[in-house]
Amino acid sequence: MRLTPEQVEKVAELARLELTPQEKERYAEQLSAVLDYFSMLNTLDTVNVSPTTHALMLKNVLRDDIVEPSLTQEQVLSLVPQIAGEFVAVPRAFEG
C-alpha cells in the first residue's frame, strides 16, 4: 500500500493540517508502512462477525432532564485566545 505525497496532502486537508513538502514525503513513507501492516487484517474472515461498536455494549444511558450547575460564561471566556465582548473573535470566516 504505497501512499503518494499527493494522497497524503488530501488526507492532511481533511484533517485540517498543513504539511511542508518534506513532511509530505516523510509521512507518505511512514503511513504506507503502517497501512501495509494494517492490511494483515484482511487475511481474517469476518463475513459473519458483527462489529464491536462499544466496549461494554451499553445502550441509551440517559439522565433526567434537570438543569444543573455548569461552567460560567466567565470561566469559558477566560480560556478563549481572543474575545470581543461576550464573543469569541476569529478572522473572517467567509470570502467577500
Place this chain on the structure above:
Amino acid sequence: MELYQLTAKDIHVGLRRKDFSAREVAQAHLYRVDDIDHELKAFITVTPEKALLAADKVDALIARGEVIHKLSGVPIAIKDNICTQGIPTTCGSRMLEHFVPPYSATAVKRLCDLGVVIVGKTNLDEFAMGSSTENSAFGVTKNPHCMSRVAGGSSGGSAAAVASGQAVLALGSDTGGSIRQPAAFCGVVGLKTTYGLVSRFGLIAFASSLDHIGPLARTVSDAAWALQAITGLDPRDSTSVAPNIDSSQPLAAGVKGKIIGIPKEYFGPGVDKDVAEQVKRAIKVFEGLGAETVDISLPHTDYSLPAYHLIATAEASSNLSRYDGVRYGFRASGAESTDELIKLSRSQGFGAEVKRRIMLGTYALSKGHHDAYYSKAQKVRTLIRADFTKAFSQVDIIVTPTTPTTAFTIGSKIEDPLAMYRADIYTVSANLAGIPAVSLNCGFVDGLPVGLQLMGPALSEILLLQAAFAYEQETRFAGYQEG
C-alpha cells in the same frame, strides 16, 4: 528509611501515630522532586503551594482528633492529560501548553475530597500517543533504573515519579498499555481496570472506547486503596459502570485452587528470552502457592495490534478535531481566515506522532476506506473479545509478560513508528476486550525491571489484586527500589 520511601499504608499509620506530620511528608516529596527531577523530568508542573496547603488541612484534622481517610496526606502525581482545576493541563503538547482547566476530572475530585496531596502533573507522550514519553513537547522522562533508557509511555512521568519516590501514588491513563508498559519498565504496579469502572470525565480524550484512568503504586495494597477511591458510577460519564467489586474481601486471600492460563501466543519469538524466563519463574511461584496452570491459546493475538491502531487512530482523529485554535488552546498568529487559523493552529500546535495518528485515522475513516479499515478492525475486535470469553470459561486469570523487552534506550525507536508500536503487543488486547489487567515487577534483567501481567474477566479486579498480592508477598520485588 526516608519519608519518600514510605507506602500509603505506612504514611497512614505514621500520621495516626503522630510519628510525623502531613506537612513533613509533603515536604519530603517536594524536596525529592527538587533533588532529582531536573534530570529525571517526570514532572511538567510541580505544585508546592497547593501541596502544602492540602497537607496543612490534613494536619488540622488530625490536631482536632478527627478520623482521617487512609489516603489523606498521601502525595500523588497526576498524568498531565487528566484535568486538574486551576492547574495547567498540557497533555504534553504545545496545543494545550497554557490550558488551565476550569474543572477537575472526577477521579481527581474523588481523591482530593479524601485529602490527598497533589505533588504535580506528570510528563507523557503528547496526547497519550506513544510508548516511551519521548513524544512530549516538554522533554523526555528518563527511567529511574537507568537514565539512558526510556521510562515507557505514555504514562512515563507517572511511573518514573512513583518509582523514584517523588510521589507515593500516581494516576495514569491506559489506551493500549500506557499505564502497564511504563509500570513494567519502571518496576512499579500499574492497573488498568475494566472499561467504565473509573470515570473518564476530565480525561482528555484520545480514543474513547479504549481510554482508561488507573493507578500506579509501589505496592499492590497501595494500588488497591487508590482503586477503591476512584471507581464508581459517574453521571458525567455515560460509559461508566457501578463497581460490582466487593472491596470488603481481603487482599490476602491467596491463589490456592485458582486456574491460571498461559497463552502460547505471548511466549513465542516476539518476546525477549530473558523476559520470558523471569515471567516463567513467576508462574512457578504461583504454582508453589497452590494455583494450577493450563496452556491456552488466544488465537487472534497477532491481529490485536493492527486492530488497536486502526480503532485508536480513527477515534483519535475525531477526538482531536476539537483543537482548532478557536475556543481554547494554542492559536496561531497571522491567519487571515478562520480556515487558515484552524490549519495553522493545528499544524503548529501538534507534534509529529500526533499528526501521524490523526492522518492514519482520517484515512481509515475516509470515503472508500471506511469498510476496509475501520469496520474491519471493529469486527476483529469482536473476535479478540471472543478469544478472552472462551479462555475465561476455562481459567480464572491469564498470565503473560507485560512487554516483549525491558526498557529500550532513548532514541532507539523514535524514528521507526512501527517498531515503537510493537512495545504494546501484549497490552493492547485488554483494551480491545475491555477487561482488567495489572502489571507488577517480577524481577530484573541487567538491572532493568521486568513486568508480569495478570488479566481477568470484566470486573475481576479483586481477584487480580489478590493474585498480585500473593505473588508480591512471596517475592521481594515490592516497595521502594533504589535505582
